[in-house]
Amino acid sequence: MSTKKIAIDGPAGAGKSTVAKAVARTMGFVYIDTGAMYRAIGLGAVRRGIDASDAKAVEKILDELTVTMKHGPQGQMIFLNGEDVSEAIRMPEISVAASLVAVIPAVRLKLVELQRTLAEETDVIMDGRDIGTYVLPNAQLKVFLTASPEARARRRYDELREKGVQTTFEEVYQDMLFRDKNDSSRAFAPLRPAEDSVLVDSTEWTLQETIDQITDMVRQMTGDLPERS
Ligand code: CDP
Ligand code: CDP
Numbered sequence: 001m002s003t004k005k006i007a008i009d010g011p012a013g014a015g016k017s018t019v020a021k022a023v024a025r026t027m028g029f030v031y032i033d034t035g036a037m038y039r040a041i042g043l044g045a046v047r048r049g050i051d052a053s054d055a056k057a058v059e060k061i062l063d064e065l066t067v068t069m070k071h072g073p074q075g076q077m078i079f080l081n082g083e084d085v086s087e088a089i090r091m092p093e094i095s096v097a098a099s100l101v102a103v104i105p106a107v108r109l110k111l112v113e114l115q116r117t118l119a120e121e122t123d124v125i126m127d128g129r130d131i132g133t134y135v136l137p138n139a140q141l142k143v144f145l146t147a148s149p150e151a152r153a154r155r156r157y158d159e160l161r162e163k164g165v166q167t168t169f170e171e172v173y174q175d176m177l178f179r180d181k182n183d184s185s186r187a188f189a190p191l192r193p194a195e196d197s198v199l200v201d202s203t204e205w206t207l208q209e210t211i212d213q214i215t216d217m218v219r220q221m222t223g224d225l226p227e228r229s
Helices: 016-027 034-047 055-064 092-101 105-121 131-135 149-162 169-185 207-222
Strands: 005-009 030-033 067-072 075-080 124-128 141-146 198-201
Touching (some): 005 016, 016 030, 016 124, 030 075, 034 092, 124 131, 141 207, 149 169
């Protein structure tokens, strides 16, 4: 039997992973964070002292980098060569390294293969930049989740401060603008809405409103509609 697939794409800080995690929990899908995979490769490059924008240098070490994922009660864990890097990949400098290695076709092909394999095994809700357009073109539901750059930077800044990461709003905002541009302008599988995606702008919405809206779309898709009194 073929598995159910939901694609959530959009720019950084739009709420993709938080919403996808919540929907996965309620609707019994496995959540797959593809951004974490690009972050793991970015981390691997940074740790080896390699410039993440140097495609040749990154390609040279690509075979040495093995990315795996595990799904447990605490959610998704990501491993780089067997080491749990779930926390290490969240540092701001790794966001930029991830966006730089994500331009390299060899990196994308390696990770897309892993993503498609995971989506064959079970019902998935997968978030990223190119899920609806490239990774899972046959996904039954495609959402393009966005919000204004200011709202997205504010959300990410609050999140980092809560974790105790030293940064400024301006730094987070500039990092986001850089990634938006870099992710949208690359030649291979850029960030853009799939033609058959539903556009959701969460700028003025609370997190719960966004979760409810997308959960409703998933219920429509699966036919699992709540009873109305
Ligand atoms: O995965 P993505 O980068 O798109 O965003 P995220 O990591 O899910 O969300 C970034 C932060 O924004 C999280 O702390 C969310 O709780 C928050 N958020 C929010 O405050 N309001 C929303 N409507 C959506 C997300
Ligand atoms: O959490 P946030 O939205 O900040 O970023 P992420 O989803 O963790 O992704 C980190 C970077 O990986 C992005 O800026 C993209 O450059 C890249 N990425 C991608 O190119 N394709 C994907 N399917 C997912 C992420």
